[in-house]
Amino acid sequence: MLLSHEIELKTALLLKEKGLSVTAPRKLILSLLLKEHGPFSAEEIFRRLPKHSCDQATVYRCLNQFVETELVNTSYLEKDMVHFEYNDPDHHHHHIVCRICKKIESFHDCLLDKIENNLIKKGYKDIHHRLEFFGICEKCQQG
Numbered sequence: 218m219l220l221s222h223e224i225e226l227k228t229a230l231l232l233k234e235k236g237l238s239v240t241a242p243r244k245l246i247l248s249l250l251l252k253e254h255g256p257f258s259a260e261e262i263f264r265r266l267p268k269h270s271c272d273q274a275t276v277y278r279c280l281n282q283f284v285e286t287e288l289v290n291t292s293y294l295e296k297d298m299v300h301f302e303y304n305d306p307d308h309h310h311h312h313i314v315c316r317i318c319k320k321i322e323s324f325h326d327c328l329l330d331k332i333e334n335n336l337i338k339k340g341y342k343d344i345h346h347r348l349e350f351f352g353i354c355e356k357c358q359q360g
């Protein structure tokens with residue numbers, strides 16, 4: 218777990234790297250995503266921010282900027298709802314969602330490197346993939 222001043226430094230650095238000015242809402246939202254893994258919907262992010270720190274429209278605007286600059290990844294784990302998560306270049310992972318209790322778990326196995334390498338050989342670059350799993354968790358099977 219990173220200490221809060223480390224999160225603060227990392228947040229400012231990441232924003233600068235992406236050419237975004239370091240504003241209070243951007244810092245709050247990005248540090249939340251660095252500290253707590255998510256993935257979170259925009260509403261969840263808004264609810265987890267300190268009260269009255271920024272309005273919901275600002276949260277949406279910041280998240281869109283983060284997605285455009287690839288600071289943040291989106292996934293579609295629930296029907297019609299986007300989830301956001303920090304795009305950590307060192308921790309590529311996928312999610313499985315329980316179809317009953319909606320619990321989201323992440324795991325790091327990914328067997329898609331071979332496919333990506335083949336696509337690179339075909340001349341593509343900046344490749345990323347999206348793959349989401351849905352199932353029924355152990356707890357819900359007992360219920």
Ligand SMILES: [Zn+2]
Nearest residue numbers: 315318354357
């Ligand atoms: Zn479940």
Ligand SMILES: [Zn+2]
Nearest residue numbers: 309310327329
């Ligand atoms: Zn993968």
